[in-house]
Amino acid sequence: MSFSQRPVIEAVRLTKVYRTGFRMRRIQALVDLNLNVEKGEIFGFLGPNGAGKTTAIKVFVGLVTPDSGTAYVLGRSPKDHRVKRRIGFLPESPYFYDYLTAEEFLLLSAQLSGIPRNEIKPRVKEMLKMVRMDYAAHLQMRGFSRGMLQRIGIAQALLYDPDVVILDEPMGGLDPVGRKEFRDIIISLKERGKTVFFSTHILADVEIICDRVGIIIAGRMVKSGRLDEILTAEVESIEVTIKGATGKFRKALERVSLRVIESGDLIMLTVKNEDDVERVLAIAREASARVTAIVPRTKTLEDYFMSQLKTAGVQ
Amino acid sequence: MFNRLFSLAVNTFKESIRDRVLVALVVIAVVVMASAKIVQPVAMGEAEKIIKDLGLSAITLFCVLIAILVGGRLVYREVEKRTIYLILARPVRRLEFILGKYLGLMMVLVVSLVVMTAGFYGVMLISRVPVSLYLIWSVVMTLFELAILTAVAVLFSTFVSPIASAVFTFMIYFIGHSTPLLKQLAGMFPSPVIKFFALFAYYILPNLNNFNIKGEVVHNIPLNFPGLLLSAGYAVVYSATLLMISVVIFNRRDF
Numbered sequence: 001m002s003f004s005q006r007p008v009i010e011a012v013r014l015t016k017v018y019r020t021g022f023r024m025r026r027i028q029a030l031v032d033l034n035l036n037v038e039k040g041e042i043f044g045f046l047g048p049n050g051a052g053k054t055t056a057i058k059v060f061v062g063l064v065t066p067d068s069g070t071a072y073v074l075g076r077s078p079k080d081h082r083v084k085r086r087i088g089f090l091p092e093s094p095y096f097y098d099y100l101t102a103e104e105f106l107l108l109s110a111q112l113s114g115i116p117r118n119e120i121k122p123r124v125k126e127m128l129k130m131v132r133m134d135y136a137a138h139l140q141m142r143g144f145s146r147g148m149l150q151r152i153g154i155a156q157a158l159l160y161d162p163d164v165v166i167l168d169e170p171m172g173g174l175d176p177v178g179r180k181e182f183r184d185i186i187i188s189l190k191e192r193g194k195t196v197f198f199s200t201h202i203l204a205d206v207e208i209i210c211d212r213v214g215i216i217i218a219g220r221m222v223k224s225g226r227l228d229e230i231l232t233a234e235v236e237s238i239e240v241t242i243k244g245a246t247g248k249f250r251k252a253l254e255r256v257s258l259r260v261i262e263s264g265d266l267i268m269l270t271v272k273n274e275d276d277v278e279r280v281l282a283i284a285r286e287a288s289a290r291v292t293a294i295v296p297r298t299k300t301l302e303d304y305f306m307s308q309l310k311t312a313g314v315q
Numbered sequence: 316m317f318n319r320l321f322s323l324a325v326n327t328f329k330e331s332i333r334d335r336v337l338v339a340l341v342v343i344a345v346v347v348m349a350s351a352k353i354v355q356p357v358a359m360g361e362a363e364k365i366i367k368d369l370g371l372s373a374i375t376l377f378c379v380l381i382a383i384l385v386g387g388r389l390v391y392r393e394v395e396k397r398t399i400y401l402i403l404a405r406p407v408r409r410l411e412f413i414l415g416k417y418l419g420l421m422m423v424l425v426v427s428l429v430v431m432t433a434g435f436y437g438v439m440l441i442s443r444v445p446v447s448l449y450l451i452w453s454v455v456m457t458l459f460e461l462a463i464l465t466a467v468a469v470l471f472s473t474f475v476s477p478i479a480s481a482v483f484t485f486m487i488y489f490i491g492h493s494t495p496l497l498k499q500l501a502g503m504f505p506s507p508v509i510k511f512f513a514l515f516a517y518y519i520l521p522n523l524n525n526f527n528i529k530g531e532v533v534h535n536i537p538l539n540f541p542g543l544l545l546s547a548g549y550a551v552v553y554s555a556t557l558l559m560i561s562v563v564i565f566n567r568r569d570f
Binding site for chain 1: 397
Protein backbone atom coordinates (compact mmCIF):
# COMPACT_ATOMS: atom_id res chain seq x y z
CA MET A 1 0.00 0.00 0.00
CA SER A 2 1.55 3.30 -0.99
CA PHE A 3 1.79 6.16 1.46
CA SER A 4 -0.82 8.33 -0.22
CA GLN A 5 -3.47 5.61 -0.10
CA ARG A 6 -3.26 5.07 3.61
CA PRO A 7 -6.02 6.57 5.73
CA VAL A 8 -5.24 9.99 7.13
CA ILE A 9 -6.11 8.84 10.63
CA GLU A 10 -5.79 5.19 11.49
CA ALA A 11 -6.34 3.56 14.86
CA VAL A 12 -5.54 -0.10 15.32
CA ARG A 13 -6.83 -1.77 18.47
CA LEU A 14 -6.22 1.24 20.71
CA THR A 15 -6.55 0.47 24.39
CA LYS A 16 -6.14 2.88 27.25
CA VAL A 17 -6.78 2.41 30.96
CA TYR A 18 -6.67 5.29 33.41
CA ARG A 19 -6.08 4.80 37.10
CA THR A 20 -7.60 7.45 39.26
CA GLY A 21 -8.10 8.33 42.86
CA PHE A 22 -6.39 7.08 45.95
CA ARG A 23 -7.33 3.45 45.32
CA MET A 24 -6.18 3.61 41.70
CA ARG A 25 -9.54 2.57 40.37
CA ARG A 26 -9.30 1.40 36.76
CA ILE A 27 -11.22 3.30 34.15
CA GLN A 28 -11.21 1.70 30.75
CA ALA A 29 -11.23 4.67 28.38
CA LEU A 30 -10.55 2.84 25.10
CA VAL A 31 -11.08 -0.84 24.30
CA ASP A 32 -9.62 -2.23 21.07
CA LEU A 33 -10.70 0.86 19.19
CA ASN A 34 -10.34 0.62 15.40
CA LEU A 35 -10.94 3.58 13.15
CA ASN A 36 -10.07 4.86 9.67
CA VAL A 37 -10.52 8.37 8.39
CA GLU A 38 -9.88 8.82 4.68
CA LYS A 39 -8.34 11.81 3.00
CA GLY A 40 -10.69 14.70 2.30
CA GLU A 41 -13.64 13.50 4.32
CA ILE A 42 -15.52 14.98 7.24
CA PHE A 43 -15.70 12.34 9.92
CA GLY A 44 -18.04 12.71 12.86
CA PHE A 45 -17.05 10.98 16.06
CA LEU A 46 -20.17 10.38 18.09
CA GLY A 47 -20.64 9.19 21.60
CA PRO A 48 -22.22 10.02 24.92
CA ASN A 49 -20.21 11.84 27.58
CA GLY A 50 -17.39 9.72 28.95
CA ALA A 51 -17.39 7.32 26.00
CA GLY A 52 -13.70 7.86 25.29
CA LYS A 53 -13.94 10.41 22.48
CA THR A 54 -11.51 12.85 24.07
CA THR A 55 -9.03 10.13 24.99
CA ALA A 56 -9.00 8.88 21.40
CA ILE A 57 -8.47 12.42 20.13
CA LYS A 58 -5.63 12.97 22.59
CA VAL A 59 -3.96 9.87 21.22
CA PHE A 60 -4.27 11.28 17.69
CA VAL A 61 -2.58 14.53 18.68
CA GLY A 62 0.15 12.87 20.72
CA LEU A 63 -0.93 14.00 24.18
CA VAL A 64 -1.72 10.50 25.41
CA THR A 65 0.21 7.28 24.81
CA PRO A 66 -2.06 4.24 24.39
CA ASP A 67 -1.42 1.19 26.59
CA SER A 68 -1.60 -1.01 23.52
CA GLY A 69 -2.49 -0.66 19.88
CA THR A 70 -1.17 1.90 17.44
CA ALA A 71 -2.34 5.16 16.01
CA TYR A 72 -1.12 6.63 12.74
CA VAL A 73 -1.80 10.10 11.48
CA LEU A 74 -0.72 10.79 7.90
CA GLY A 75 0.99 7.41 8.01
CA ARG A 76 3.26 8.21 10.95
CA SER A 77 3.19 8.29 14.75
CA PRO A 78 1.15 11.21 16.11
CA LYS A 79 4.18 12.17 18.21
CA ASP A 80 6.26 12.77 15.09
CA HIS A 81 6.88 16.49 14.67
CA ARG A 82 6.46 16.24 10.90
CA VAL A 83 2.92 15.08 11.64
CA LYS A 84 2.19 17.65 14.34
CA ARG A 85 3.11 20.40 11.93
CA ARG A 86 0.27 19.29 9.63
CA ILE A 87 -2.44 18.90 12.29
CA GLY A 88 -4.75 21.62 13.51
CA PHE A 89 -6.21 20.79 16.91
CA LEU A 90 -8.98 22.36 18.96
CA PRO A 91 -9.45 20.80 22.40
CA GLU A 92 -12.78 20.58 24.15
CA SER A 93 -13.78 23.90 25.79
CA PRO A 94 -10.29 25.25 25.19
CA TYR A 95 -8.49 27.29 27.82
CA PHE A 96 -6.08 29.91 26.72
CA TYR A 97 -3.55 32.06 28.48
CA ASP A 98 -6.05 34.64 29.67
CA TYR A 99 -3.32 37.20 30.36
CA LEU A 100 -2.52 37.34 26.64
CA THR A 101 -4.43 39.31 24.05
CA ALA A 102 -6.02 37.35 21.22
CA GLU A 103 -3.32 38.53 18.85
CA GLU A 104 -0.46 37.71 21.23
CA PHE A 105 -1.83 34.20 21.69
CA LEU A 106 -2.06 33.58 17.96
CA LEU A 107 1.46 34.97 17.46
CA LEU A 108 2.74 32.56 20.10
CA SER A 109 0.88 29.66 18.48
CA ALA A 110 2.33 30.59 15.10
CA GLN A 111 5.86 30.78 16.47
CA LEU A 112 5.51 27.37 18.09
CA SER A 113 4.13 25.85 14.89
CA GLY A 114 7.23 26.85 13.00
CA ILE A 115 5.57 29.26 10.59
CA PRO A 116 8.29 31.28 8.82
CA ARG A 117 8.88 34.52 10.69
CA ASN A 118 7.85 36.89 7.90
CA GLU A 119 4.54 35.07 7.33
CA ILE A 120 3.44 35.11 10.97
CA LYS A 121 1.91 38.56 11.27
CA PRO A 122 -0.13 38.59 8.04
CA ARG A 123 -1.29 35.04 8.76
CA VAL A 124 -2.49 35.95 12.27
CA LYS A 125 -4.34 38.99 10.90
CA GLU A 126 -5.99 36.85 8.25
CA MET A 127 -7.14 34.26 10.78
CA LEU A 128 -8.55 36.89 13.14
CA LYS A 129 -10.53 38.27 10.24
CA MET A 130 -11.75 34.84 9.19
CA VAL A 131 -13.22 34.09 12.61
CA ARG A 132 -14.47 37.68 12.83
CA MET A 133 -12.46 38.49 15.93
CA ASP A 134 -10.28 41.26 14.46
CA TYR A 135 -12.13 43.79 16.60
CA ALA A 136 -10.90 42.04 19.75
CA ALA A 137 -7.31 41.44 18.62
CA HIS A 138 -5.80 43.67 21.29
CA LEU A 139 -8.03 42.68 24.21
CA GLN A 140 -6.86 40.32 26.94
CA MET A 141 -8.71 37.01 26.61
CA ARG A 142 -9.60 37.18 30.32
CA GLY A 143 -12.96 38.78 29.50
CA PHE A 144 -13.86 36.69 26.43
CA SER A 145 -17.16 34.84 26.24
CA ARG A 146 -17.30 31.14 25.48
CA GLY A 147 -18.19 31.84 21.87
CA MET A 148 -15.30 34.27 21.45
CA LEU A 149 -12.86 31.74 22.91
CA GLN A 150 -14.18 29.09 20.55
CA ARG A 151 -13.51 31.40 17.60
CA ILE A 152 -9.95 32.01 18.78
CA GLY A 153 -9.71 28.25 19.20
CA ILE A 154 -10.57 27.58 15.58
CA ALA A 155 -8.23 30.37 14.48
CA GLN A 156 -5.27 28.79 16.28
CA ALA A 157 -6.16 25.37 14.88
CA LEU A 158 -6.16 26.62 11.28
CA LEU A 159 -3.11 28.90 11.59
CA TYR A 160 -0.68 26.69 9.77
CA ASP A 161 -3.15 25.72 7.02
CA PRO A 162 -3.10 22.13 8.33
CA ASP A 163 -3.98 19.09 6.21
CA VAL A 164 -5.81 17.42 9.06
CA VAL A 165 -8.10 19.27 11.43
CA ILE A 166 -9.05 17.53 14.68
CA LEU A 167 -11.76 19.21 16.72
CA ASP A 168 -13.05 18.05 20.09
CA GLU A 169 -16.66 19.18 20.60
CA PRO A 170 -16.23 22.27 18.45
CA MET A 171 -19.89 23.27 18.65
CA GLY A 172 -20.11 23.18 22.43
CA GLY A 173 -21.22 26.47 23.89
CA LEU A 174 -21.99 28.10 20.56
CA ASP A 175 -25.28 29.77 19.73
CA PRO A 176 -27.15 28.77 16.56
CA VAL A 177 -25.47 31.51 14.51
CA GLY A 178 -22.05 30.47 15.74
CA ARG A 179 -22.80 26.82 14.94
CA LYS A 180 -23.86 27.71 11.42
CA GLU A 181 -20.60 29.65 10.91
CA PHE A 182 -18.63 26.75 12.30
CA ARG A 183 -20.31 24.31 9.95
CA ASP A 184 -19.53 26.62 7.04
CA ILE A 185 -15.86 26.71 8.05
CA ILE A 186 -15.74 22.92 8.26
CA ILE A 187 -17.37 22.56 4.85
CA SER A 188 -14.98 25.08 3.32
CA LEU A 189 -12.08 23.05 4.73
CA LYS A 190 -13.39 19.96 2.99
CA GLU A 191 -13.74 21.91 -0.25
CA ARG A 192 -10.05 22.73 0.01
CA GLY A 193 -9.20 19.04 0.31
CA LYS A 194 -8.58 19.00 4.06
CA THR A 195 -9.56 16.11 6.29
CA VAL A 196 -11.76 17.02 9.23
CA PHE A 197 -12.28 14.81 12.25
CA PHE A 198 -14.56 16.09 14.96
CA SER A 199 -16.29 14.72 18.00
CA THR A 200 -19.69 15.75 19.18
CA HIS A 201 -22.77 14.60 20.94
CA ILE A 202 -24.96 16.97 18.98
CA LEU A 203 -26.42 14.68 16.34
CA ALA A 204 -27.93 17.36 14.15
CA ASP A 205 -24.47 18.75 13.32
CA VAL A 206 -23.32 15.35 12.20
CA GLU A 207 -26.35 14.68 10.02
CA ILE A 208 -25.83 17.94 8.17
CA ILE A 209 -22.13 17.86 7.36
CA CYS A 210 -20.48 14.49 7.91
CA ASP A 211 -19.48 12.07 5.17
CA ARG A 212 -18.97 9.27 7.62
CA VAL A 213 -19.54 8.76 11.30
CA GLY A 214 -18.17 6.50 13.99
CA ILE A 215 -20.14 5.73 17.11
CA ILE A 216 -18.14 5.10 20.26
CA ILE A 217 -19.76 3.74 23.38
CA ALA A 218 -17.86 2.80 26.54
CA GLY A 219 -14.52 2.94 24.74
CA ARG A 220 -15.57 0.67 21.86
CA MET A 221 -16.35 1.63 18.31
CA VAL A 222 -19.78 0.09 17.86
CA LYS A 223 -20.39 1.27 14.31
CA SER A 224 -18.72 3.31 11.65
CA GLY A 225 -19.68 4.03 8.11
CA ARG A 226 -21.48 6.36 5.77
CA LEU A 227 -24.59 7.94 7.23
CA ASP A 228 -26.83 6.56 4.47
CA GLU A 229 -25.51 3.07 5.17
CA ILE A 230 -26.13 3.34 8.89
CA LEU A 231 -29.54 4.91 8.46
CA THR A 232 -31.38 2.82 5.92
CA ALA A 233 -34.07 4.79 4.15
CA GLU A 234 -36.69 2.33 5.44
CA VAL A 235 -39.89 4.05 6.51
CA GLU A 236 -40.51 3.52 10.20
CA SER A 237 -43.91 5.13 10.45
CA ILE A 238 -46.16 7.66 8.67
CA GLU A 239 -47.68 10.77 10.14
CA VAL A 240 -51.06 11.92 8.80
CA THR A 241 -52.58 15.26 9.79
CA ILE A 242 -56.35 15.70 9.50
CA LYS A 243 -58.52 18.75 10.01
CA GLY A 244 -62.13 18.65 11.13
CA ALA A 245 -62.77 15.03 12.09
CA THR A 246 -65.11 14.70 15.07
CA GLY A 247 -67.30 12.26 17.03
CA LYS A 248 -67.42 8.65 15.89
CA PHE A 249 -64.94 9.34 13.07
CA ARG A 250 -62.36 10.37 15.62
CA LYS A 251 -62.86 7.11 17.49
CA ALA A 252 -62.41 5.17 14.24
CA LEU A 253 -59.23 7.05 13.46
CA GLU A 254 -57.82 6.32 16.92
CA ARG A 255 -58.40 2.60 16.38
CA VAL A 256 -56.12 2.42 13.29
CA SER A 257 -53.37 4.70 14.69
CA LEU A 258 -50.37 4.00 16.84
CA ARG A 259 -50.51 7.46 18.40
CA VAL A 260 -52.85 10.45 18.27
CA ILE A 261 -51.90 14.03 19.02
CA GLU A 262 -54.59 16.73 19.08
CA SER A 263 -54.11 20.43 18.60
CA GLY A 264 -57.23 22.55 18.08
CA ASP A 265 -59.23 20.95 15.30
CA LEU A 266 -56.09 19.32 13.91
CA ILE A 267 -55.33 15.70 14.68
CA MET A 268 -51.93 14.17 13.99
CA LEU A 269 -52.00 10.41 13.66
CA THR A 270 -49.02 8.12 13.55
CA VAL A 271 -49.67 4.92 11.60
CA LYS A 272 -47.57 1.87 10.91
CA ASN A 273 -47.74 1.43 7.11
CA GLU A 274 -49.33 2.45 3.85
CA ASP A 275 -52.35 0.16 4.32
CA ASP A 276 -53.17 2.01 7.50
CA VAL A 277 -52.79 5.30 5.63
CA GLU A 278 -55.43 4.09 3.17
CA ARG A 279 -57.77 3.25 6.05
CA VAL A 280 -57.24 6.67 7.62
CA LEU A 281 -57.92 8.36 4.28
CA ALA A 282 -61.14 6.36 3.81
CA ILE A 283 -62.41 7.42 7.25
CA ALA A 284 -61.46 11.02 6.56
CA ARG A 285 -63.38 11.01 3.25
CA GLU A 286 -66.41 9.61 4.99
CA ALA A 287 -66.18 12.32 7.66
CA SER A 288 -65.62 15.01 5.00
CA ALA A 289 -62.48 15.99 6.90
CA ARG A 290 -59.46 17.51 5.17
CA VAL A 291 -56.10 15.73 5.05
CA THR A 292 -53.47 18.45 5.40
CA ALA A 293 -50.23 16.41 5.46
CA ILE A 294 -48.84 12.91 5.04
CA VAL A 295 -45.21 12.60 6.16
CA PRO A 296 -43.23 9.35 6.14
CA ARG A 297 -40.76 9.10 9.03
CA THR A 298 -37.43 7.41 8.36
CA LYS A 299 -34.99 6.40 11.03
CA THR A 300 -32.98 9.36 12.29
CA LEU A 301 -29.47 9.29 13.61
CA GLU A 302 -30.95 9.94 17.00
CA ASP A 303 -33.12 6.83 16.81
CA TYR A 304 -30.13 4.81 15.73
CA PHE A 305 -27.92 6.29 18.42
CA MET A 306 -30.48 5.60 21.13
CA SER A 307 -30.95 2.02 19.99
CA GLN A 308 -27.18 1.49 20.04
CA LEU A 309 -26.97 2.92 23.53
CA LYS A 310 -29.72 0.58 24.65
CA THR A 311 -27.96 -2.44 23.15
CA ALA A 312 -24.75 -1.45 24.90
CA GLY A 313 -26.65 -1.17 28.16
CA VAL A 314 -25.77 2.47 28.74
CA GLN A 315 -28.40 4.59 30.38
CA MET B 316 14.39 24.86 18.62
CA PHE B 317 15.77 28.16 19.98
CA ASN B 318 12.93 30.13 18.44
CA ARG B 319 10.38 27.96 20.20
CA LEU B 320 12.34 28.02 23.45
CA PHE B 321 12.48 31.79 23.30
CA SER B 322 8.75 32.09 22.51
CA LEU B 323 7.87 29.87 25.48
CA ALA B 324 10.22 31.77 27.79
CA VAL B 325 8.78 35.13 26.73
CA ASN B 326 5.27 33.81 27.29
CA THR B 327 6.17 32.65 30.81
CA PHE B 328 7.74 36.05 31.42
CA LYS B 329 4.55 37.83 30.30
CA GLU B 330 2.45 35.52 32.46
CA SER B 331 4.41 36.43 35.59
CA ILE B 332 4.82 40.13 34.82
CA ARG B 333 1.06 40.48 34.35
CA ASP B 334 0.47 38.71 37.65
CA ARG B 335 -0.23 41.00 40.59
CA VAL B 336 1.55 38.69 43.05
CA LEU B 337 4.91 39.41 41.44
CA VAL B 338 4.42 43.16 41.39
CA ALA B 339 3.29 43.06 45.02
CA LEU B 340 6.38 41.10 46.10
CA VAL B 341 8.77 43.49 44.35
CA VAL B 342 7.05 46.54 45.86
CA ILE B 343 7.03 45.03 49.37
CA ALA B 344 10.73 44.20 49.04
CA VAL B 345 11.58 47.82 48.30
CA VAL B 346 9.36 49.01 51.15
CA VAL B 347 11.14 46.62 53.54
CA MET B 348 14.53 47.95 52.42
CA ALA B 349 13.36 51.51 52.94
CA SER B 350 12.12 50.67 56.42
CA ALA B 351 15.75 50.31 57.50
CA LYS B 352 15.92 54.08 57.40
CA ILE B 353 13.83 54.16 60.58
CA VAL B 354 16.69 52.69 62.61
CA GLN B 355 19.14 55.33 61.37
CA PRO B 356 18.78 57.79 64.29
CA VAL B 357 19.19 55.12 66.95
CA ALA B 358 21.76 52.87 65.33
CA MET B 359 24.79 55.00 66.29
CA GLY B 360 27.07 54.44 63.35
CA GLU B 361 25.84 50.91 62.70
CA ALA B 362 23.07 52.23 60.43
CA GLU B 363 25.14 51.76 57.28
CA LYS B 364 25.67 48.07 57.96
CA ILE B 365 22.06 47.56 58.99
CA ILE B 366 20.73 49.19 55.82
CA LYS B 367 23.09 47.19 53.61
CA ASP B 368 22.46 43.93 55.41
CA LEU B 369 18.72 44.34 55.44
CA GLY B 370 18.67 45.44 51.80
CA LEU B 371 20.64 42.44 50.55
CA SER B 372 18.65 40.05 52.74
CA ALA B 373 15.36 41.48 51.48
CA ILE B 374 16.49 41.06 47.88
CA THR B 375 17.35 37.41 48.50
CA LEU B 376 14.26 36.65 50.54
CA PHE B 377 11.75 38.15 48.14
CA CYS B 378 13.38 36.68 45.05
CA VAL B 379 13.40 33.29 46.78
CA LEU B 380 9.69 33.76 47.47
CA ILE B 381 9.07 34.57 43.80
CA ALA B 382 11.05 31.51 42.69
CA ILE B 383 9.17 29.26 45.10
CA LEU B 384 5.66 30.66 44.65
CA VAL B 385 5.74 31.29 40.91
CA GLY B 386 8.00 28.33 40.10
CA GLY B 387 5.86 25.91 42.09
CA ARG B 388 2.84 26.40 39.89
CA LEU B 389 4.69 26.94 36.64
CA VAL B 390 4.05 23.56 35.04
CA TYR B 391 1.18 22.45 37.26
CA ARG B 392 -1.00 25.37 36.26
CA GLU B 393 -0.55 24.66 32.56
CA VAL B 394 -1.75 21.11 33.10
CA GLU B 395 -4.58 22.09 35.41
CA LYS B 396 -5.80 24.88 33.15
CA ARG B 397 -5.31 22.65 30.12
CA THR B 398 -3.41 25.36 28.29
CA ILE B 399 -0.71 22.75 27.81
CA TYR B 400 -2.82 20.88 25.22
CA LEU B 401 -2.42 23.67 22.74
CA ILE B 402 1.33 23.81 23.28
CA LEU B 403 2.20 20.12 23.21
CA ALA B 404 -0.10 19.34 20.27
CA ARG B 405 2.21 21.59 18.26
CA PRO B 406 5.67 20.55 17.15
CA VAL B 407 7.14 21.38 20.57
CA ARG B 408 9.32 18.94 22.50
CA ARG B 409 8.51 18.49 26.14
CA LEU B 410 12.15 19.34 26.85
CA GLU B 411 11.62 22.68 25.13
CA PHE B 412 8.51 23.27 27.19
CA ILE B 413 10.26 22.68 30.53
CA LEU B 414 13.34 24.70 29.56
CA GLY B 415 11.17 27.50 28.17
CA LYS B 416 9.21 27.73 31.42
CA TYR B 417 12.42 27.67 33.44
CA LEU B 418 14.17 30.32 31.37
CA GLY B 419 11.05 32.49 31.45
CA LEU B 420 11.03 32.45 35.23
CA MET B 421 14.77 33.15 35.29
CA MET B 422 14.09 36.20 33.11
CA VAL B 423 11.48 37.31 35.66
CA LEU B 424 13.97 36.82 38.49
CA VAL B 425 16.70 38.77 36.70
CA VAL B 426 14.29 41.67 36.15
CA SER B 427 13.10 41.47 39.78
CA LEU B 428 16.72 41.44 40.99
CA VAL B 429 17.51 44.49 38.86
CA VAL B 430 14.45 46.42 40.07
CA MET B 431 15.05 45.48 43.71
CA THR B 432 18.76 46.29 43.49
CA ALA B 433 17.91 49.66 41.96
CA GLY B 434 15.50 50.21 44.86
CA PHE B 435 18.25 49.16 47.28
CA TYR B 436 20.71 51.67 45.83
CA GLY B 437 17.97 54.31 45.91
CA VAL B 438 17.44 53.66 49.62
CA MET B 439 21.21 53.91 50.22
CA LEU B 440 21.38 57.22 48.35
CA ILE B 441 18.42 58.68 50.25
CA SER B 442 19.90 57.50 53.56
CA ARG B 443 23.24 59.09 52.59
CA VAL B 444 25.00 55.79 53.11
CA PRO B 445 28.26 55.52 51.13
CA VAL B 446 27.31 53.55 48.01
CA SER B 447 29.61 50.76 46.91
CA LEU B 448 29.38 48.62 43.76
CA TYR B 449 31.07 45.80 45.69
CA LEU B 450 27.63 44.85 47.04
CA ILE B 451 26.54 43.76 43.55
CA TRP B 452 28.55 40.55 43.95
CA SER B 453 26.09 39.38 46.57
CA VAL B 454 23.20 39.96 44.16
CA VAL B 455 25.05 38.03 41.44
CA MET B 456 25.52 35.05 43.75
CA THR B 457 21.85 35.26 44.73
CA LEU B 458 21.00 34.84 41.05
CA PHE B 459 22.90 31.55 40.98
CA GLU B 460 21.16 30.39 44.14
CA LEU B 461 17.84 31.26 42.51
CA ALA B 462 18.81 29.20 39.46
CA ILE B 463 18.99 26.13 41.69
CA LEU B 464 15.82 26.91 43.65
CA THR B 465 13.82 27.56 40.48
CA ALA B 466 14.96 24.21 39.10
CA VAL B 467 13.86 22.55 42.36
CA ALA B 468 10.47 24.28 42.15
CA VAL B 469 10.01 23.30 38.48
CA LEU B 470 10.92 19.70 39.29
CA PHE B 471 8.27 19.53 42.01
CA SER B 472 5.81 21.40 39.83
CA THR B 473 5.87 18.58 37.26
CA PHE B 474 4.25 16.15 39.67
CA VAL B 475 2.82 17.79 42.81
CA SER B 476 0.39 20.63 43.51
CA PRO B 477 1.66 24.21 43.85
CA ILE B 478 1.26 24.22 47.63
CA ALA B 479 3.13 20.95 48.10
CA SER B 480 5.78 22.18 45.69
CA ALA B 481 6.19 25.44 47.62
CA VAL B 482 6.49 23.58 50.93
CA PHE B 483 9.05 21.08 49.59
CA THR B 484 11.07 23.75 47.84
CA PHE B 485 11.11 25.88 50.96
CA MET B 486 12.31 22.85 52.97
CA ILE B 487 15.10 22.31 50.48
CA TYR B 488 15.98 26.00 50.73
CA PHE B 489 16.08 25.76 54.50
CA ILE B 490 18.10 22.54 54.63
CA GLY B 491 20.29 23.77 51.79
CA HIS B 492 21.43 26.58 54.01
CA SER B 493 22.33 24.23 56.83
CA THR B 494 24.08 21.39 55.03
CA PRO B 495 27.19 21.66 57.25
CA LEU B 496 24.91 20.62 60.10
CA LEU B 497 24.07 17.44 58.22
CA LYS B 498 27.74 16.50 58.11
CA GLN B 499 28.08 17.24 61.82
CA LEU B 500 24.99 15.16 62.42
CA ALA B 501 26.59 12.24 60.55
CA GLY B 502 29.62 12.49 62.80
CA MET B 503 27.62 12.76 66.00
CA PHE B 504 25.55 9.59 65.72
CA PRO B 505 27.06 6.13 65.91
CA SER B 506 24.09 4.57 64.11
CA PRO B 507 25.15 3.69 60.56
CA VAL B 508 21.59 4.26 59.29
CA ILE B 509 21.43 7.84 60.52
CA LYS B 510 25.01 8.39 59.35
CA PHE B 511 24.09 7.12 55.88
CA PHE B 512 21.00 9.29 55.54
CA ALA B 513 22.70 12.39 56.90
CA LEU B 514 25.62 11.97 54.52
CA PHE B 515 23.29 11.10 51.64
CA ALA B 516 21.33 14.31 52.25
CA TYR B 517 24.56 16.24 52.62
CA TYR B 518 25.80 15.16 49.20
CA ILE B 519 22.48 15.16 47.34
CA LEU B 520 20.97 18.43 48.56
CA PRO B 521 22.27 21.72 47.19
CA ASN B 522 24.73 23.53 49.40
CA LEU B 523 23.19 26.98 49.27
CA ASN B 524 25.51 28.55 51.85
CA ASN B 525 28.11 28.87 49.12
CA PHE B 526 26.01 31.60 47.57
CA ASN B 527 25.66 33.69 50.71
CA ILE B 528 28.40 36.33 50.68
CA LYS B 529 26.41 39.13 52.32
CA GLY B 530 28.70 39.28 55.36
CA GLU B 531 31.81 39.62 53.20
CA VAL B 532 30.47 42.37 50.92
CA VAL B 533 28.86 44.39 53.74
CA HIS B 534 32.08 44.33 55.77
CA ASN B 535 34.29 44.82 52.73
CA ILE B 536 36.12 41.54 53.26
CA PRO B 537 38.00 40.41 50.10
CA LEU B 538 36.09 37.76 48.11
CA ASN B 539 37.44 34.39 47.02
CA PHE B 540 36.67 34.76 43.31
CA PRO B 541 37.88 31.32 42.15
CA GLY B 542 35.63 29.86 44.84
CA LEU B 543 32.68 31.93 43.64
CA LEU B 544 33.28 30.83 40.06
CA LEU B 545 33.24 27.24 41.24
CA SER B 546 29.95 27.86 43.05
CA ALA B 547 28.48 29.38 39.89
CA GLY B 548 29.52 26.32 37.90
CA TYR B 549 28.02 24.11 40.61
CA ALA B 550 24.71 26.01 40.30
CA VAL B 551 24.63 25.52 36.53
CA VAL B 552 25.37 21.80 36.71
CA TYR B 553 22.99 21.22 39.62
CA SER B 554 20.12 23.10 37.93
CA ALA B 555 20.70 21.36 34.60
CA THR B 556 20.56 17.98 36.36
CA LEU B 557 17.28 18.81 38.08
CA LEU B 558 15.79 20.06 34.82
CA MET B 559 16.78 16.87 33.05
CA ILE B 560 15.05 14.85 35.79
CA SER B 561 11.97 17.06 35.33
CA VAL B 562 11.99 16.37 31.61
CA VAL B 563 12.24 12.61 32.19
CA ILE B 564 9.24 12.73 34.55
CA PHE B 565 7.34 15.02 32.22
CA ASN B 566 8.02 12.85 29.16
CA ARG B 567 6.28 9.92 30.79
CA ARG B 568 3.11 11.83 31.52
CA ASP B 569 -0.23 11.73 29.74
CA PHE B 570 -2.39 14.83 29.57
